[in-house]
Amino acid sequence: xxxxxxxxxxxxxxxxxxxxxxxxxxxxxxxxxxxxxxxxxxxxxxxxxxxxxxxxxxxxxxxxxxxxxxxxxxxxxxxxxxxxxxxxxxxxxxxxxxxxxxxxxxxxxxxxxxxxxxxxxxxxxxxxxxxxxxxxxxxxxxxxxxxxxxxxxxxxxxxxxxxxxxxxxxxxxxxxxxxxxxxxxxxxxxxxxxxxxxxxxxxxxxxxxxxxxxxxxxxxxxxxxxxxxxxxxxxxxxxxxxxxxxxxxxxxxxxxxxxxxxxxxxxxxxxxxxxxxxxxxxxxxxxxxxxxxxxxxxxxx
Amino acid sequence: xxxxxxxxxxxxxxxxxxxxxxxxxxxxxxxxxxxxxxxxxxxxxxxxxxxxxxxxxxxxxxxxxxxxxxxxxxxxxxxxxxxxxxxxxxxxxxxxxxxxxxxxxxxxxxxxxxxxxxxxxxxxxxxxxxxxxxxxxxxxxxxxxxxxxxxxxxxxxxx
Numbered sequence: 001x002x003x004x005x006x007x008x009x010x011x012x013x014x015x016x017x018x019x020x021x022x023x024x025x026x027x028x029x030x031x032x033x034x035x036x037x038x039x040x041x042x043x044x045x046x047x048x049x050x051x052x053x054x055x056x057x058x059x060x061x062x063x064x065x066x067x068x069x070x071x072x073x074x075x076x077x078x079x080x081x082x083x084x085x086x087x088x089x090x091x092x093x094x095x096x097x098x099x100x101x102x103x104x105x106x107x108x109x110x111x112x113x114x115x116x117x118x119x120x121x122x123x124x125x126x127x128x129x130x131x132x133x134x135x136x137x138x139x140x141x142x143x144x145x146x147x148x149x150x151x152x153x154x155x156x157x158x159x160x161x162x163x164x165x166x167x168x169x170x171x172x173x174x175x176x177x178x179x180x181x182x183x184x185x186x187x188x189x190x191x192x193x194x195x196x197x198x199x200x201x202x203x204x205x206x207x208x209x210x211x212x213x214x215x216x217x218x219x220x221x222x223x224x225x226x227x228x229x230x231x232x233x234x235x236x237x238x239x240x241x242x243x244x245x246x247x248x249x250x251x252x253x254x255x256x257x258x259x260x261x262x263x264x265x266x267x268x269x270x271x272x273x274x275x276x277x278x279x280x281x282x283x284x285x286x287x288x289x290x291x292x293x294x295x296x297x298x299x300x301x
Numbered sequence: 302x303x304x305x306x307x308x309x310x311x312x313x314x315x316x317x318x319x320x321x322x323x324x325x326x327x328x329x330x331x332x333x334x335x336x337x338x339x340x341x342x343x344x345x346x347x348x349x350x351x352x353x354x355x356x357x358x359x360x361x362x363x364x365x366x367x368x369x370x371x372x373x374x375x376x377x378x379x380x381x382x383x384x385x386x387x388x389x390x391x392x393x394x395x396x397x398x399x400x401x402x403x404x405x406x407x408x409x410x411x412x413x414x415x416x417x418x419x420x421x422x423x424x425x426x427x428x429x430x431x432x433x434x435x436x437x438x439x440x441x442x443x444x445x446x447x448x449x450x451x452x453x454x455x456x457x458x459x460x
Contacts, residue, residue, distance in 0.1 A: 034420025036427065064419040066460070095419075135454040189448035192441050233440040234430055 012148055012180065016097070019127040023093035031301050032067035037234050038265045039134055039187070040092065042273050043073035043298050046149055046207060047088035047102025048124045050183075052259050052275050052294055053243045054225040056196045057145035057185035059128055060100070061092035062268050062301055068093050071300020077277055079290035081110040084209075090124075098147075100124035106209045108158070110286070115158030118167070118209050123150045126183075133187045133194075142186035142195075149179040151208035171249050172211020173218050177204055180220075187231075194237065196227040205249045206282065214248035221246045229263070237263045253281045259294060271298045327383050327449070334386035336442030337433075340377075343384070347376045350432035359424040363415055368397040383449040409456045416460040426450070 041058045044050035049060030061069020070091040077084040088102030101123055108116030126147035133143035153167050153175040167175050181200040188195065201220045203213045213219075223246060229239025243257045261275035275294035282290055328334075337343050351373055355361050364372075371394060381388035394411050396403025426447060433443040 032418075032420045034418065034423050036423050064423070066418050066420065132454075135451050137448040138452040189444040189451065192444045231440070231444065234434075 009148075009178065009180075012146065015146075016125050016127055016148070020093065020097050020099075020125075023097040029067045031062070031069055032064055033062040033069070033268050033301050034064035034067060035062045035069070035095070036134060037268060038231075038237060038263070038271070040069065040071075042263055042271050042296060043071065043075065043088065043090065043100075043102075045075055045077070045084070045086055046104075046122050046124065046151075047073075047086070047090060047100040048126060048147060048149070049090060049092065049098055049100075050198075051196065051227040051229070051239065051241050051263075052261050052273060052277070052296065053257050054196060054198050054227045054241050055124075055126065055147055055181060055183055055200075056198070056227065057126075057128065057131075057143040057183040058133060059092040059095050059098045059126065059145070060090045061098075063092050063095060065095045069301055071298050073296060073298040075294070075296040077279070077292065077294045079277075079279055079292035080288055081108060081113070081286060082279075082282060082290055083107045083109060088122075096128050098124070098126040098145075100126075104207070104209065106206075113158070113286075117157040119154040120208050121152045121154065122208070123152075124148070131184075133185045134189075137189050140186075142184040144182065144184045146182050147180070149181075150176075151179070151204060151212075152176050153208055153211055167205075167209075167211030170210060171214045171251060172205055173203075173213030175211050177202075177208055177212030179204060179208075181225075192231040194227070194229040194231065194239070196225075198225040198227075199223070200225060202246060203248060204246075205252055206245075206254060210249060210252055212248075214252075215250045217246065217248045229261075235265050237265075239263075251284050253284055255280050261294070269299060269301060272296070273298075328385035328445070331385040331387075333442055333445045334381065334384035337380065337384055337438055337446065338436065340381060340386065340388075342436065342438075343377050343380050343386070346429075346432050346436050346438070347373055347380070349435050350376070350429050353428040353432055354425060357424055357428055360421050360428075363417065363421065366397060368395075371395065371397075380446060384446060408453065412457045413459055417458050418460045419454070419458055422454050422458050 040061045041049045041056050045053050048055035050056040063069035072089045075086040085105045090100035092098050104120045106118040126145050128145045131141045131143040179202040183198040185196045200223050203220045223244040225243040227241040229237040240260045245254050259275040259277040263273045265271045273296040277294040279290040378388050378390040382390040393405050395405050
């Protein structure tokens with residue numbers, strides 16, 4: 001971490017620590033599963049509570065401010081030439097603080113990248129600052145949260161013949177990095193809509209799977225991410241998302257991810273999200289836009 | 302300016318924008334009222350809602366000392382008015398006493414000693430949603446009614 005990021009990181013760490021201590025004190029009760037169905041969101045692809053690819057301001061799980069909730073998830077994305085598996089666990093404390101751990105595995109299926117295997121671990125923390133997405137229907141105030149993700153790229157397998165074992169050999173400056181974000185989520189019950197805007201400061205290439213920074217840029221940039229969902233009924237939401245990404249690597253012409261999703265909440269213990277995802281182009285050596293199925297299952301309380 | 306300061310600036314901007322809060326007033330047209338099935342539909346919904354509440358282990362104890370017939374009528378009035386129907390919700394509840402001259406209370410004072418949590422408030426909301434589902438109220442209409450009731454969380458949740 002360079003000097004320019006250490007002060008805000010320290011400030012954020014102190015805020016997160018204080019909020020966590022406070023939230024832990026308030027959530028020593030049994031899980032109450034007291035939030036309304038679907039209002040904890042699902043698990044996004046980096047493990048945070050949110051939509052499919054965007055972290056939201058909602059705190060994961062069904063614990064209210066007097067309690068806590070937790071869940072585990074598995075997400076599978078399959079495009080023409082790549083696959084991404086993510087699994088993780090997350091906990092929501094006092095509907096205030098969210099802690100998450102996720103592990104991603106990115107694999108290639110088209111020669112010469114058919115043995116490609118990149119792993120990344122992600123630690124996430126999120127703190128709700130103000131607002132309540134559900135109750136404050138008489139105000140424009142959204143629920144606002146700040147969050148951070150620490151990403152640790154574990155290296156590359158399957159390119160041994162080329163002597164490539166680390167993302168820095170592909171041009172990335174670092175194999176570890178932090179994302180910081182602020183998210184605003186509003187549920188407009190009168191319109192049966194959920195709207196979310198997230199601004200993420202990041203230098204990650206393909207979320208960090210291809211490292212952090214590169215020959216085209218190394219500074220953290222603020223990228224917009226948006227989600228909109230229509231609440232069909234208490235058990236079903238249909239929506240779309242857009243996530244802009246920086247372009248730091250010459251060999252990776254990345255720009256944005258998109259998805260259109262259907263999220264089903266049969267009970268507060270299970271949700272299933274199916275989406276059609278567009279991951280854009282992953283490398284200049286494969287000009288195909290990568291599209292395919294996104295499937296995610298979350299179970300918890 | 303550091304990225305963190307810029308993010309705080311953005312959050313502050315959102316907060317300022319949100320100070321243009323909208324007051325919680327009934328709908329001015331009666332489409333939600335009609336969607337609920339008018340007075341008759343609202344009565345059916347409340348008649349389904351109350352037994353659900355009284356059977357709900359999460360909240361039934363809160364209603365042990367309440368005059369449920371009075372509550373039934375108040376809820377009908379309230380849903381009808383919020384929905385844009387031709388009703389007047391007085392918001393007054395008279396405590397149940399032997400001589401029938403109990404204290405008259407409003408939304409805040411009737412709840413102040415009940416130690417209602419968000420989980421209980423949400424349980425009640427769920428029961429209402431289920432009651433509306435049972436009477437085939439379209440989800441968009443049901444959400445419009447819940448949108449008017451949700452801000453009452455501030456007056457009702459005291460714990």
